[in-house]
Amino acid sequence: MGGMNKYRLLKPILIVMMLLASAHIVSANDTDGDGTDDANDDFPNDPCADTDTDSDGMPDTLATGCSGSYVVAHTSFEDPFTISSVKYTDTGDDSVDRYLWNNLNQPHVSHNQSSGSEMGFSLYYESNGGVGLTDGDYFGTVNYTGTVGNFTDGNNGYQMSDVDGVTTLILDSVNAEYVNFDMFLQDTSYETSTPIDYLVILFNGTNSQVQILNTTGYDIDGDFQSYLGNWTSVVTDISSAGAGTLEVTFSSNAATESLFLDNIEFTSTSQLVEDTDDDNDGWSDVDENSCGTDPLDSNDIPSDSNGNGVCDAIEGDDFDGDGIPNDSDPDDDNDGYDDDYDAFPLDPTEWDDADGDGIGSNTDTDDDGDGWSDLEEADCLTDASSAFSVPEDYDGDWVCDIVDVDDDNDGVDDDYDCAPYDASISSLDCNGVCGGSSSLDACGVCDGDDSTCADCAGVPNGDAVIDACGVCTNDPSSCGIDSDGDGVDDDDDAFPDDSTEWSDTDGDGVGDNADTDDDDDGWSDQDEVVCGSELLDSGSVPADSDADGECDALDPDDDDDGVVDSDDAFPSNPTEWADTDGDGIGNNADG
Structure with a gap:
């Protein structure tokens, strides 16, 4: 009982280790790292x-590239750590609370941070009367x-290991929607009797x-066996918690009972909406820029003598020269799109x-900002x-996939791949099973003495030929003869002496691999x-309503009527x- 009271009286002591979370410039007061204190x-x-x-x-304004998920804060224990060869060892009375400090040349426990882009953290250590860290085990930031x-x-x-007590690692406060990190628990036996080893990871918001x-x-050692002896990535939704801290509490009493952490990231997906009237003076930022007033000063507003919502500075301008002033012209730039629906009215x-x-969008090579260029999406029909x-x-x-000739990237073109979406399988076995146990290396392989393969049409083993699709050819005359070594038997090879060609669909003397129009229908293979x-x-052949040589799937104006x-x-x-x-x-037809 006395031991328990002693244990309860022990107080956690702070090891200071503060790192900056600055992504762009070095600043002690730039929490989100956007370059603004x-x-x-x-x-x-x-x-x-x-x-x-x-x-x-x-x-x-919004920073460039702010779409989808973005990293709010992170640490991978890299910047600007420099790991020395000196291990940390605790000194002093091992029966009282440890006051662990950032001693010189002991970066395994902490490291002074004056620059860098990683977030900070602190470590608390609570002794339970054991030897603590006096035996010099690795602890803290390590390589x-x-x-x-x-x-x-x-x-x-x-690394956290052999603490003979309880340590808690606490990261800087952050407001994010998700936290993800990598953890590695050393594969060993963890105590189930007093003192019990344990690990608690939580976000305290x-x-x-x-x-x-x-x-x-x-x-x-039971339900969490999958965490032992390998890196495990953990992703958790913390959006309901609000701003808070990630806390990792670990108790162990042996060097082989170790927890390793790396690559901790906090991310968000929610997006802010950019203000179109920064100074809230009733004039949009675009209008103020056009009228020559300051969009960030609510006292500096455009002059509008007639109160029609068009500033005097541009009143009467006729951008497109059509004789209609801009303030009366529904289409100032005469591009066929009314100003109310024109993102660029001038x-x-x-x-x-x-x-x-x-x-x-006409200039933008990726109109929807999804990472695929407009030309690529046109080719891909999205x-x-x-x-x-x-x-x-x-x-x-x-x-x-619609353009890729090898969708699963297994080195076998889809046309010859019985499983085009499985990189582990590409060919039929001699029983006609895709990726089965009885493999057939290539077309024209003899039906040998493989007892797992059926004889070819009743012909004894070794006397007939089975092609790569499991079809009997009953023609052993060329069994195993492949002069150009392209995997196609000479009897089935339109170009038996050319290892780069074996078929000629349109019979024009040009192999399909080199022929840009395999079926000779006037449309290139790529277009088809x-x-x-x-x-x-x-x-x-592709549908081409206006016969302009561009198929309807790609033609923005199928009937060529100008709309x-x-x-x-x-x-x-x-x-x-x-x-x-x-x-x-x-x-036109409707009376």
Whole structure:
């Protein structure tokens, strides 16, 4: 009982180890690392925004690239750590609380940080009367990889082991939606009797506490076996917790009972909306820039003598020279798009900005900002103006499946791959099973003495030939003869002496591999793949309503009537394009 009272009286002692979370410049007061000190940052925890002139909760501008998930804060124990060869050993009375400090040349426990981009953290140590750290085990930021093999991000990681008490690692406060980190528990026997080994990982927020992992020695050696002896990536939703700290509490009493951490990241997906009227004076920032007033000063507003909402500075201007002043002209740049629906009302070459990046869709090579260029999306038959419409890319090589000749990137073209979406399987076995146990190396392999393979049409083993698809040819005359070594038997090879060719679909003397139009239907193989027709069938050609040589799948104006399909009520009828009353009869024909 006395031991328990003694244990309860022990107090955690702080080991100071503060690191900056600055992503762009070195600053002691830039929490989100966006280059603006917290004192001048209206969004000190959001790297996507800084100033909010009118204090309406909407940032004046958003940082470039702020879309989707972004890293709010992180540490991988790399920057600017320099690990020395000196281990940390605790000195003093091992029966009282340890006061562990950042001693010189002992960076395994802590390291003074004056610059860098990683977030800070602190360590608390509570003794239970054991030997503590006096035996000099690795502890803190380390580059020792004898147990883990390699750290998952860089050369350094964080190690907690053989503390003979309880240690708690606490990271700097952060406001994020998700936390993810890599952890490695050394594979050993954890105590299940007093003192019990245990590991607790949680996020302690202002709104609530999110428990990520809570296990004792029983569970570590039982239900949590999968965590032992390997790196495990952990991802947890902490959005409900509010701003708070990640806390890792570990108790062990042997050097082989070690916890390693690396690559801790806090991310968010919620997005702020950019303010279009930064000073909240009733004039948009775009209008103020055009009128020559300061969009960040609510006292500096454009002069508008007649109160029509158009400043005097541009009143009467006629941008497109059509004789109609801009303030009366519904289409100032005369590009066919009314100003109310024109993202660039004074630019006749632009009218749309699908991804809102300030670059017109005509100039923007990636209109929807999804990482696939407009040309790639046209080839892949996806909508280049929608970020929700992205090409299928099974093997992740940035060549979409509809264009990629080898979707699973296993080195076998899809046309010859019985499992085009499985990189581990590419050919049929001699029983006709895709990736079965009885493999057939190539077309023209003899039906040998393999008892697992059926004889070819009753012909004894060794007397007939089975092709790569498991079909009997009953022609042993060329059994095993492949003069050019291309894997196609001479009898089935249109070019038996050319290892780069074996078929000629259209019989024009040019092998299909070299022939740009295999079926000789006037459409190139590449066009047929993109347009969705069969490149080896001359009877299958792309649809081309206006016969302009561009298939309908790619043609923005199928009927060539000057109205793009998306605005054309009759995209396949060159004589009609509008149906005002929606009766299914075009305006030209509708009396």
